[in-house]
Structures are given as structure tokens and as C-alpha cells.
Amino acid sequence: MSEYNKPLPQPSKTSRPFWDAAKRHELMLQRCEACAQFIYYPRARCPHCFSDRLVWRKCSGKGTLYSFTVVHRPATRLFADGPYVLAIVELEEGPRMTTNIAAPADQLKVDMPVTVFFDDVTPQCTLVKFKPA
């Protein structure tokens, strides 16, 4: 197996619960106790109401394909190992995520349902990706 050379997240105090959950193959997002909205990416305060009463909640992993692109010529050679699908997924809980879709482009359509899967790219790191539902 070849070495994994792509950029990896460097979790911070704020973001570590997200990546720890991914490693357990769970999608967890912060939810604001004050205004009841889910948020992504992780923050110290709710971007909607500025409350710091944020708790981690497990999410369904269901969403829709908000948009996608097939990257043929990446900006860095770290991703030059073939075209890949970069996407924005809108989660059932509301927030959108930047992610990848594991499916050929001709099977993709904007707003189609997608479901989460967990890609253990290294022994230490799991990325949150999606596939057609």
C-alpha cells in the first residue's frame, strides 16, 4: 500500500471531537442549545446567535448533493492521482460540508440523495465522505 501524501486535518481543541467521531465512523456535529441549529465546521461559538452553549450530537449521515465538480487538473500535484469528485453536501440537519463523492460522475445529479461513509485514509485519520443513497 502506497503512502498517503494528501493534506490531513490538524485537529484543534474545537474540532477534535469531530475527527474523533469520524474515526469511530460516526458523523457528529455541534448543535447550539440556545438557537437549536446545527453548525459546521466546528466553532467555539454559534455563528447564528453567538452562544457558547454548543453540544456534540450524532447526525443521520443523510443529505443531498448540493453541487459537485470533477477535478481533472488539481491545483496541487498532491491530488494528481486521477480525477476526483469534489462536492458540497447539504446535510439533513441543515449545514453544508465540503467533501468527496465516491461514484462516477455520470451517476451524479445535483440535489440527489447521498449517504455518509467513512474513509480511513491513515491509521490516525478518517475522512467523512459520501456516496449515492
Add this chain to the structure above:
Amino acid sequence: MSLKGKAAAIGIGELKPYREPTDDSALDLMAAVAAEAIADAGLEKKDIDGLLVGMASADPGMIYPSAIGELFDLRPRMLNVLDIGGASGAGMIWRAAAAIDAGMCRAVLCLTADLNRMGRRRPPMISLMYEFEAPYGAIGANCSYALIAQRHMAKYGTRPEQMAKVAVDQRRNALANPLAFFNDTPLTIDDVLNSRYICEPLHLFEIVSPMSGGAAVVVASPEVALRSKHSPVWLIGAGEGSDRCSVSYAPDITESAVKGAADAAFKMAGVDRKDIDLVCPYDCYTITVLVTLEDAGFCKKGQGGPFAMDHDLTFSGDFPCNTHGGQLSFGQPGLAGGMSHVTEGIRQLMGRGEQRQVRNARLAYVNGNGGIMSEQVSLILERVS
């Protein structure tokens, strides 16, 4: 409080973009365009009492205004760096007018230059949310604008040939601009659609080419403007806004803060969209022009594609758009590329468009765009005489 008619652009300097690597520094290019703009204004260096400079991605952290002031031996009474990406050039114009209106300055030099560092080792442009973007390969602007284009196509039925038409008409403009990099070969819709995909649905010829270059504008008080060499071009409307950094978190990726910026600019100017004689919208990609024209109110939301097809966007057409060729054909000198839309608006209103002059041009709409349509600045410029 309004900036309408409080200051005018009186001089411009601009380099023809070039692609080949040289030993130039961004500061060298800034010196060249600064000297040209000050002379073009009919001023001397000692008359410049305000300095606004743009970031140079090629020299990060090196572009600070006191260094430039020292390089040119200026004595600015207001100095600042503007860091709103491609919107910085347009953003400098209203900030200069505000400083003049506040009595802080009489003649402000707005200065941008950058170098093409493609092919050299450097960290790629990354989002502030690097941790949640880069691991998935969301690096650089191409892929993010492709996401905008894909959803625009799905939501509004926008077609690839409609996007391509922007690049084609703008190339016709570039053929009449000696300063444009791509000014010798016409482009057809088939050429664009047959060029290779970079990030699907965006083709190579829908994407700007990185260049080295720079541009500068002198903005002056009414008192200084009235004795300038060329007809002053007055700032009569300005608006600015931001609604995201990364495209993933925009309220709607097919819309942008252009709407608020343009509404504010038109309100300040007290003119209608139909009064505008030429538009100079930031065009890092073809889709950027469609979204900008929609959000600025020149057509209905979602109708940018049919609008581009139904109108002649050339300098002699019914809707002159980016008469310098746009950055798609002029070339994109890094973070300085946005200033080319400002200089072209000024050039046209001064009546210095030469073979691409828009007839009787009196009002121009200029838009600056930074990041992934993250920062927006709209300007309305007017020639009074």
C-alpha cells in the same frame, strides 16, 4: 453620507501582462505603474498624499505601504493595505474617495501589482477553513467556481455555450486592445467547449491565465481634479459586501454579495441600470460574469446565460462588457488583476479607448470580486463633461 461626486480618478498606469518568469519583484512593477499613473494625472510625486496598496500573492508579507512609500520617497498622510483579493482594486477607489471627503488627503495613489509564480514551488492558495477543505482536495479557486457553475446549470438551465459566449465576445474586445495578452487570435464557442476540462463543467478557456503585471489609479479631490490633464472620471456610487469565505458556506452558491453592493452603488449614484453605457465585471471565470450581471440587476436572476447569448458584449455591441478583453483575455496579474476592470472603465469614460472606444460613454459599472465571490465591490463611474 454619500461619496457621490466627492472624488475623481484622474490618472491611470497599467502594464501589459506577461507570462514568462523574470527577475522582477512585485515592488518593481508597482514602481513602474505608480510613475505612469502620477504622470498621466499631470501630477508630481510630491502631490501624492495618500497611498493604498494591494497584496501581492508572490511577495506575501512584503507589501506594506511604508516600504513602498520609502521606495518612492512619498510622504503619505494616509496609508493602508487592502486585502480583499480581486476586489481590492475597486475597493481602493471608494476608500480613497472617503479619505479625500474626510479631508485627510487630496491625491491618493491606488496601487496593485503581482507576479506569475505558476510552476514554481509555493503553497497553493488555501481557504481559512483549510482543515475542512484541503483534505478533500478543495484547493485553489478553479474547483470552487466549478461548483458554482454546476449548481447554476442545474438550478437555472444555464448551458455551456452560454458561458462560453462571454469568453468569445471578450476575446473580440481583446483583439482591439494592444495591452491584452491574448490579442492576436479570435476565439469561437467551439474552441472554448473543445478545450479540455480543468474542473468540470469549466473548460480551460473559461479560466483566467496567471500573469505578471500591475495597474495604478490616482484618485483626487475636486480641486485637484479640475486642473488635471484628462477629463476627470467621478466616483458617483459605491457599495461593498461579503457573505462567505469558502463557497461551501455561502447562503446560496448561485448568488453573491454583488446584489447588496450594486444596490448600494446605484442608490448612491441615483442612476438606473439602463443608463449604464458599459460594464466591467470581474471575470476570473465565465460563470463569474453571469452571476455578477444577474446579481447587479442587469438581467433577472438565473437569466445570465440567455442574456449573454442575446446581447453583443463587444465594445461596438448593445451591451459592452469588459472592453479590455476581461481578465480572461487580458490576463490575470495575480491579485492585481481586478484593477484592470477599474482602469478600463476610467479609460473609456476619459475617451481614451482608441479603436475599442464605446461611443458616447458617460456611465460605467465596475465590479471587483475577491476569493470565491467572497468579497464584492461595485462602483459607478461618470464622465461629467
